Amino acid sequence: MEPLNKDILEAIDRSMIGYAIFHRDGRVVHASSSARYLLGFSPQAELIGKRWHQLDHDTEKMQSLRWAAYEDFLASRAHWQGVLRWVWPDGSKRYYDSTASYYSDDQIVIVLNDRTEQVLAQRKLQERERLISNILDRLPLGIMLQDRDGTIRYINNELARSYGVRAQDAIGRKPHDVPGLEYRNHIEPLFDEALASGAPVTGRPLRVNAGPLKGTHWLVHLYPLAGSSGTLDRLLTVEFDRTDRVRLAEEKSVYQRKLHELQKIEALNRFAGGLAHELSNILHPAGVYARALKAQPDQPDREKLLERINTAVLQAGEILRQTLSMARGGTSGLKPVDLKSFLEDLLSYAQDVATTGLVYHLDIAGDDLIAMADDVELRQVMLNLIVNASDAQNATGNIFISAGRGGIPPAEMDIAPLSAGPFVWIEVQDEGNGISAETRANIFEPFFTTKKRGKGIGLGLAVVQGMVTGWGGIVSVRNSAKGGAVFRVWMPESRAHPQVPAVPQGANQKDAIQKDDGDTE
Amino acid sequence: MKSVLIIEDDISVAEAVSFVLERNGFRTTRVETGAAAAALLKSQHFCGALVDVWLGEEDGLDVLASLRAQGNTLPVVVMSGGGPGHTLESVSARADVLDACAVLFKPFTDEELLDAVNRSCPDAGCAAD
Numbered sequence: 001m002e003p004l005n006k007d008i009l010e011a012i013d014r015s016m017i018g019y020a021i022f023h024r025d026g027r028v029v030h031a032s033s034s035a036r037y038l039l040g041f042s043p044q045a046e047l048i049g050k051r052w053h054q055l056d057h058d059t060e061k062m063q064s065l066r067w068a069a070y071e072d073f074l075a076s077r078a079h080w081q082g083v084l085r086w087v088w089p090d091g092s093k094r095y096y097d098s099t100a101s102y103y104s105d106d107q108i109v110i111v112l113n114d115r116t117e118q119v120l121a122q123r124k125l126q127e128r129e130r131l132i133s134n135i136l137d138r139l140p141l142g143i144m145l146q147d148r149d150g151t152i153r154y155i156n157n158e159l160a161r162s163y164g165v166r167a168q169d170a171i172g173r174k175p176h177d178v179p180g181l182e183y184r185n186h187i188e189p190l191f192d193e194a195l196a197s198g199a200p201v202t203g204r205p206l207r208v209n210a211g212p213l214k215g216t217h218w219l220v221h222l223y224p225l226a227g228s229s230g231t232l233d234r235l236l237t238v239e240f241d242r243t244d245r246v247r248l249a250e251e252k253s254v255y256q257r258k259l260h261e262l263q264k265i266e267a268l269n270r271f272a273g274g275l276a277h278e279l280s281n282i283l284h285p286a287g288v289y290a291r292a293l294k295a296q297p298d299q300p301d302r303e304k305l306l307e308r309i310n311t312a313v314l315q316a317g318e319i320l321r322q323t324l325s326m327a328r329g330g331t332s333g334l335k336p337v338d339l340k341s342f343l344e345d346l347l348s349y350a351q352d353v354a355t356t357g358l359v360y361h362l363d364i365a366g367d368d369l370i371a372m373a374d375d376v377e378l379r380q381v382m383l384n385l386i387v388n389a390s391d392a393q394n395a396t397g398n399i400f401i402s403a404g405r406g407g408i409p410p411a412e413m414d415i416a417p418l419s420a421g422p423f424v425w426i427e428v429q430d431e432g433n434g435i436s437a438e439t440r441a442n443i444f445e446p447f448f449t450t451k452k453r454g455k456g457i458g459l460g461l462a463v464v465q466g467m468v469t470g471w472g473g474i475v476s477v478r479n480s481a482k483g484g485a486v487f488r489v490w491m492p493e494s495r496a497h498p499q500v501p502a503v504p505q506g507a508n509q510k511d512a513i514q515k516d517d518g519d520t521e
Numbered sequence: 522m523k524s525v526l527i528i529e530d531d532i533s534v535a536e537a538v539s540f541v542l543e544r545n546g547f548r549t550t551r552v553e554t555g556a557a558a559a560a561l562l563k564s565q566h567f568c569g570a571l572v573d574v575w576l577g578e579e580d581g582l583d584v585l586a587s588l589r590a591q592g593n594t595l596p597v598v599v600m601s602g603g604g605p606g607h608t609l610e611s612v613s614a615r616a617d618v619l620d621a622c623a624v625l626f627k628p629f630t631d632e633e634l635l636d637a638v639n640r641s642c643p644d645a646g647c648a649a650d
Contacts, residue, residue, distance in 0.1 A: 287628045
């Protein structure tokens with residue numbers, strides 16, 4: 001062996017690569033200054049003659065294991081290379097890349113290169129990876145990382161479990177090479193789309209039609225990821241199983257339809273009871289007076305009795321007329337109605353026929369408030385509400401009519417709208433005394449009225465509610481901060497626009513021009 | 522003269538019932554609510570009463586039940602014209618339980634009315650005070 005120049009040894013030692021020599025029996029013969037430093041000793045510390053494996057602060061058990069490894073090395077007579085773990089007096093652990101070799105027949109030289117920072121950093125990295133992997137595995141969603149060519153780089157437990165495969169069997173392979181994952185071909189078009197566009201493909205609902213997941217519903221997101229070179233080389237897939245939610249929504253819609261049917265039947269029962277009560281109360285006196293007149297045609301109050309019979313017939317007729325208009329609810333004439341032009345048209349008419357002293361105010365929040373409704377019925381609904389508002393304040397003062405969009409109908413009502421929204425609405429607010437909570441609970445019931453007989457028969461609001469629920473909407477009522485009643489007509493918002501503007505003829509220039517063209521043809 | 526209390530919130534029906542009874546020798550008093558009836562029964566003697574089932578916010582059969590609960594044994598004829606939750610059968614059954622003399626379904630004839638009231642007030646000596 002070519003002897004080392006002492007200067008070279010010192011140069012190496014100065015670069016913090018230490019070396020020590022000890023006897024076969026483990027007793028230290030020499031330790032370089034770097035070795036002393038690395039092993040946690042001062043330059044003056046007495047090391048010579050002490051057994052090397054007991055010089056640190058590790059446990060006795062670890063030290064005896066170290067000695068056993070040393071004996072193996074002695075027996076093999078070969079070079080040894082590995083990581084030496086060492087515990088400093090303060091308890092901190094150090095790691096050295098080390099080599100051990102025979103220096104002479106009975107002396108060993110060991111070279112130490114401090115790798116503590118790297119080992120700790122790597123451990124931290126591994127710990128982090130384990131942590132992230134643990135989190136990803138426990139998430140209730142599927143996660144997969146793939147190369148451009150489809151090779152799986154990562155798949156979390158949730159996704160692997162869904163397809164009945166093990167993560168370790170899938171990593172490094174392409175989906176169609178892994179039994180079970182070949183059923184992922186429904187993802188492929190999205191995969192290609194994300195690769196081609198380089199942009200994320202998010203929130204795509206997918207229904208799986210084959211394989212173990214047949215019949216399940218997923219929401220899929222794909223994110224292209226750029227590698228260190230900046231080119232797109234990986235694709236992250238995140239998948240949510242939303243089968244339960246989809247099924248729940250399906251069940252809910254069935255349930256809602258059934259509920260709506262039940263509501264209709266219940267409403268019909270209530271209506272029949274109310275109608276019977278109302279008509280019997282009207283018919284009974286008519287019968288009494290008719291019989292009295294028959295028995296004694298020259299009654300002294302003959303005129304009065306005849307008038308009462310006539311009044312009863314007229315009242316019964318009024319009930320029948322309104323019953324017919326209610327029966328017309330459940331309409332088929334739904335079409336987009338532009339609320340702005342509808343209300344402007346309606347109010348110009350209403351203001352014309354209003355008694356002096358009654359003023360209508362219109363406030364429409366924004367353009368493009370398009371309801372899906374029956375415009376003829378909506379006109380009747382609005383006239384009913386306006387007449388009620390006018391009655392509530394003795395046909396004088398202000399009535400505020402507004403329109404807007406958004407919000408949800410109050411949940412505490414007896415019936416729910418068939419439509420899930422979004423809604424547009426019209427509100428009618430009066431300056432009356434408002435409506436008590438008890439009355440609010442019954443106000444849409446047929447034949448419920450707070451007015452005296454002859455003034456109203458209690459069908460108006462039932463007709464209104466019947467028509468609006470027929471369009472999938474609902475009418476709600478509350479009291480305003482000022483105390484008056486506020487009726488809100490909630491209607492499903494239409495995505496389509498009205499085909500013909502609901503504006504009356506001549507209301508804008510364009511219409512007039514089109515009309516002229518028509519005349520000249 | 523026999524005195525009958527009419528508990529009916531519908532004025533035109535009350536008037537018509539009263540019209541028939543008064544022309545047949547009864548004296549009638551009309552009230553619109555159960556509370557008014559209860560108050561009047563404490564201070565005045567009646568041979569019998571007619572009560573409507575649907576008294577607006579009130580249920581006429583509840584009014585009758587509360588009279589019975591107070592130990593009042595006044596003969597009562599129930600008048601019904603239907604209404605939400607009031608089938609002919611359910612009204613008859615409940616009226617029976619509450620010891621009503623008869624149930625009249627509107628519109629009823631004058632004979633039916635007089636027969637029911639006469640049956641419920643058979644005592645010729647039951648006169649107004």
